[in-house]
Amino acid sequence: MPESNSVKRMFAGIANKYDRANHILSGFVDFYWRNVLLKHAKLLNPKIVADLATGSGDVAICLKKGLQEHTIVNGYDFCEPMLIEARDKAKASLDTANILFRFGDCLDLPIDDNSVDLITISFGFRNLEDRKLGLQEFKRILKPGGQLMILEFTQPYPWFAPIYYKYLQNVLPKIAKIVTGNSDAYDYLAESIQEFPNKNELKIEIEEQGFLEVDFHPLTLSIVALHKATKPNL
Ligand SMILES: C[S@@+](CC[C@H](N)C(=O)[O-])C[C@H]1O[C@@H](n2cnc3c(N)ncnc32)[C@H](O)[C@@H]1O
Numbered sequence: 001m002p003e004s005n006s007v008k009r010m011f012a013g014i015a016n017k018y019d020r021a022n023h024i025l026s027g028f029v030d031f032y033w034r035n036v037l038l039k040h041a042k043l044l045n046p047k048i049v050a051d052l053a054t055g056s057g058d059v060a061i062c063l064k065k066g067l068q069e070h071t072i073v074n075g076y077d078f079c080e081p082m083l084i085e086a087r088d089k090a091k092a093s094l095d096t097a098n099i100l101f102r103f104g105d106c107l108d109l110p111i112d113d114n115s116v117d118l119i120t121i122s123f124g125f126r127n128l129e130d131r132k133l134g135l136q137e138f139k140r141i142l143k144p145g146g147q148l149m150i151l152e153f154t155q156p157y158p159w160f161a162p163i164y165y166k167y168l169q170n171v172l173p174k175i176a177k178i179v180t181g182n183s184d185a186y187d188y189l190a191e192s193i194q195e196f197p198n199k200n201e202l203k204i205e206i207e208e209q210g211f212l213e214v215d216f217h218p219l220t221l222s223i224v225a226l227h228k229a230t231k232p233n234l
Pocket residue numbers: 004007008011022052053054055056057058059076077078079082104105106107121122123124127128129
């Protein structure tokens with residue numbers, strides 16, 4: 001699993017170019033992935049949402065706009081330059097100006113026990129130095145019966161895997177270098193996706209930390225998956 005300080009440095013280095021790179025390198029499919037997450041979140045009608053590893057805040061902003069007006073959505077990240085991007089973006093619209101973007105390490109969150117209805121973490125879980133500790137921390141802050149949603153890269157369908165991994169290893173870092181001036185972060189992306197557990201393995205990791213009703217939804221030829229899990233009622 002990656003080391004926290006190097007992850008933080010890497011995102012600090014690309015923070016002001018992250019959104020543009022994200023849209024271009026995903027072929028603008030990132031909007032669709034966030035909307036799938038929103039669709040699942042709407043079913044819960046949560047009162048309090050914590051978007052972890054919120055980065056430049058696109059998920060928190062999408063949830064704040066799409067969920068009921070009274071829903072409180074807060075974003076947490078341990079990389080200040082990413083949080084600065086998030087705050088600037090959220091301030092630009094009245095609907096999202098009251099999202100609180102706070103410093104928060106997923107392994108030691110500044111959030112009370114049993115206080116959150118829904119945790120979302122999108123493209124951040126793969127970067128945690130200790131996923132087991134992360135899942136324990138998520139369970140601590142969720143209310144009993146609360147839900148965890150992890151949107152993350154995963155292994156594509158086998159027939160598509162050779163093409164996809166060639167794109168990740170050979171094409172993506174070159175485009176990323178043009179867009180961000182930094183290809184290291186995107187070399188890391190390719191490596192970290194290949195090393196990350198597949199959909200079933202991740203389901204088991206989540207279950208092993210005591211979550212119930214764990215299921216997953218593959219998206220876009222299964223290059224991404226949404227895992228959902230519930231904290232048991234006391
Ligand atoms: C790929 S970005 C994803 C940002 C955003 N969620 C999105 O979907 O665009 C990953 C983010 O995870 C954050 N991150 C990684 N490890 C973290 C940790 N232990 N605690 C908090 N944030 C973390 C990074 O700082 C970075 O902003």
